[in-house]
Amino acid sequence: MTYMADVTALARKDLQVELRARDTLPAMLLFVLSTLVVFRFALPADTEDEAAYGLLWVAIVFTALLGLTRAWVPEQEHGVLDGLVLAPCDRSAIWLGKTIATLTFLLAAQVVALPAFAIFFAPLDATAIVGVLLADIGICVVGSLLAAMAAASRARELLLPLLVLPLSIPLVIGGVGSAISAEGERFLLFLVLYDAVFAVLSWASFEYVVTE
Amino acid sequence: MIRARDVEKRFGRRPVLRGVSFELERGGLLVVTGPNGSGKTTLMRLVAGLAAPYRGTLEVEVDRSRIGFLSHEPLVYRELSAVENLDLFGRLYRVPERRERIGMLLERFGLWEARTERVATYSRGMTQRLALCRTFLHEPDLLVLDEPFSALDEAGAALLDRELEELRSERTMIVTTHDPARLERYAGTRLALA
16 A cells, blocks of 8 residues: 555656646647658558558657656756655655656547547557557556666667667557457457566566666 | 775776775764765765665665755755655655644745745755755654755754754764864764865
8 A cells, every 4th residue: 555655646746747847748749749740741642551550650659759758857857866766665666656657648648649640540449549558558667667777878868769669669569460450359468468577577677777 | 873894986987985984873973074076975875875885885774764865966856846845755754744744844944935836946045955854854863964054045054053953962964064164063073085
């Protein structure tokens, strides 16, 4: 109970900070929308739906990257991460709180992105939407850990995409597969497994990322 | 309570601390002095448990939850108010009767009027006062204070003096300073870093 209370307090604080600063979410919304508009005019009119689903995933991954780049900025300002690390709470609660907050921002971006995609390109069925949700969880789970690692580096903006993009390839495969394959459920199962494995790895390794 | 033996810390190949040894008993005060770049802040981070020595041993017989760490950085969120920041840290430190304790500290450090304003709007001195509130919030047994008087005006420095005087007899303290004269009236051990 105490662990979840810590996670809730940390996630709520992130949402509160974003509501005040409005640094991340508006940028994510604008980015995902403008990317889909660009794709709409860049693709030939007779493009098949399969190609369009691929582009949706390009938009999703880069929107998530935008959010992850900003994820630890409030903690970097004024050295707050040191204060959190010194607190007697389980350090993985800091990671989980950040993951939940980042996921909330990404889901908010999807609320705009998915209807826009349906209008510009093709509708998404229930399997595809579940695929997007599972991939969002995966990218936030891995991305929050990698963003904390990158935040300690001077070249954080360069380092983060180099770390996140290779690890998001399985998510893109699973996400696109769930949208276009006749056996979409198998791809969903693959995404669930990815989320579970990387959630455990990130949860267990966060402590070593934030201590010198 | 704290024993350091030939502690060395490096950043890459560059040694920042070399051969630092000291002992501090419960209730003791260690005043750390030295020029810029002598490793005072690094030593504070080592004692607080935010970093590990490269060589040597450092034993700190205090639980992490009982350490109060004042850094060069205030360790508070710019976009939250003083109350919101202290409430968050109070929850994480399981401070009993949190609201009363926060109110008392804000009153004592002269931040009550500005308690609901965002920290981003605070002056450097007000931010340092808030950092002191955060440090004292959970009534720590070991105080690790890195340049606690920096950015404080005369009134703020007097408040901190009063606080340290109260806590001196019952807490263990390590304090870095460029102005050791300010801490002269407290009997303590000196450690001069080169």
